[in-house]
Amino acid sequence: GAGVSQSPSNKVTEKGKDVELRCDPISGHTxxxxxxxxxxxxxxxxIYFQGNSAPDKSGLPSDRFxxxxxxxxxxxxxxxxxxQEDSAVYLCASSPPPGTIIETQxxxxxxxxxxx
Amino acid sequence: KNEVEQSPQNLTAQEGEFITxxxxxxxGISALHWLQQHPGGGIVSLxxxxxxxxxxxxxxxxxxxxxxxxxxHITASHPRDSAVYxxxxxxxxxxxxxxxxxxxxIP
Numbered sequence: 146g147a148g149v150s151q152s153p154s155n156k157v158t159e160k161g162k163d164v165e166l167r168c169d170p171i172s173g174h175t176x177x178x179x180x181x182x183x184x185x186x187x188x189x190x191x192i193y194f195q196g197n198s199a200p201d202k203s204g205l206p207s208d209r210f211x212x213x214x215x216x217x218x219x220x221x222x223x224x225x226x227x228x229q230e231d232s233a234v235y236l237c238a239s240s241p242p243p244g245t246i247i248e249t250q251x252x253x254x255x256x257x258x259x260x261x
Numbered sequence: 262k263n264e265v266e267q268s269p270q271n272l273t274a275q276e277g278e279f280i281t282x283x284x285x286x287x288x289g290i291s292a293l294h295w296l297q298q299h300p301g302g303g304i305v306s307l308x309x310x311x312x313x314x315x316x317x318x319x320x321x322x323x324x325x326x327x328x329x330x331x332x333x334h335i336t337a338s339h340p341r342d343s344a345v346y347x348x349x350x351x352x353x354x355x356x357x358x359x360x361x362x363x364x365x366x367i368p
Contacts, residue, residue: 178356188296188347190356201354236304250294252304 147171149253151237157259158227166222166256170239177220178240178250179212183233191235194220227260234258264288265350267359274366280335282362284348293324293331294349298361307333307346338366 150169158164170177179191190204194214205211214220224231234257238250265286274280286293295307308315308322310331315322324331335342343366348359
């Protein structure tokens, strides 16, 4: 079956513009995660959705970042008024329901965001 | 202070060598993850551990909950194992990542 997909694969935007990044998790996966990785840096956790529960937003770096997950499936990460420091690879991952024999995260290919 | 510390930061090994990467964490966890990031950037989840030991092929991961320490072992290392290995502590609603161990296996 299809893996986690993300779109766009690359995005170049001007400082101050808003961007939307999309993640399509694997069908049936209840958990969805957003991370980012700045150039030469380690992974940074942003937000996590489990089923229909309200997400913990404390990992989001500023109030310019928001994320939603509609219908327990597709998720959108929105960055408003982008800044140059927002440039990074934004990664999405999904995982199957708790108690599944193989509880692991499946990563998408990422969206490379460049803010000029 | 980092919630997750990995060592070594860089590791070069000869093909066939046994490799150990260590991870210590300071937060309470629901699970500990080991990830592999290839030079092209793609990330693969290797293990999710909450206790004991798991094995997958030549990879073995162990965790000691009392000592808040996990190790990733690679037996009979191969050049295709060259990648960055990342430890991540899952507290239940947050993930804290180590800075990664860059492994190069030389033929």
